[in-house]
Amino acid sequence: MKAIKWVADPMHSEVQFKVKHLMITTVTGYFKNFNIEAVTSDDAFTRAERIVFTADVNSISTNNEQRDAHLKSADFFDGEKHKEIRFEAKSYENVGGDDYLLHGDLTIRDVTRPVTVGVELGGIVVDPYGQTKAGFTVDGKLSRKDFGLTWNAVTEAGSVVVSDEIRLQAEVQLVKQL
Template sequence: MATTKWSLDPTHSEVQFKVKHLMITTVTGYFQTFSVEAETEGDDFDNTASVVFTADVNSINTNNEQRDTHLKSPDFFDTANHGEIRFVGNRYEKTSGDSAKLHGDLTIKGNTHPVTLDVELGGIVVDPYGQTKAGFTVTGKISRKEFGLTWSAVTEAGSVVVSDEIRLHAEIQLVKQG
């Protein structure tokens, strides 16, 4: 079967992360510039050969300029030396119905670790312009400290300022190429 290439439809996709602040509220951030490329056998995502996701860390937006500047600093992402986040998916494992696990390697700040993401296929349709599109919801959790994002502070009462666990959420729409 022929290989099918898929590329991101950026106007119908978003990538966000959520982290606990002071362990009492959740702060949401987005990457405004990112890409996804995938290869499948035919149009069948159950036979996904590869998925490559990249995000420009300089495009981070938490709706707070001071916090965004801190996140770009060496305390966190160190964008001067590590401006890209990269995930290379190497195994798509269908679990049930439209649900799957995407296994791969995530690189943040020069640290690469295996990660498994939950994927829900929303469907594959042909849009009014004749383009075949596939939609996905992707979720997961990572330890920020495992990837070298170790900045930490504690309040006077002993509460952690920023949690270690980062929740990932993406709405991805891909367009079939060629």
């Protein structure tokens, strides 16, 4: 069967992360610049031969310039040395209905670890311009310390400033390439 290539529609996609701050509230951030490419063996997106996600570290935004600069610094992502976050899928497994598990390798700061995220296939439609689009909701968690992101501080009361667990959330629309 012919390989079908899909690419992200950046106008209809978003990639976010959420982290606890002072262990009492959640801060949300996102990447302004990212890319997703997928290759499937069918139009229904039931089998993925290849899925690669990349994000430009220096496009990170939490709606706070000072915090964003800190996240880009050597304390966290070290955007001068490590310009890209990369996820390369190893398998795409149907776990019932429109629910899938996406297993792959995530690389942050040249540290690569296996990661699994949940994926819900929202559907596949042809838009008013004749483009075939597939929609997905992606959810997952990871330990930032597993990737060398260990910076933290402790408050006077003994609470940590930034949690270890990072929640990943994405709404992704892919466009079938002709």
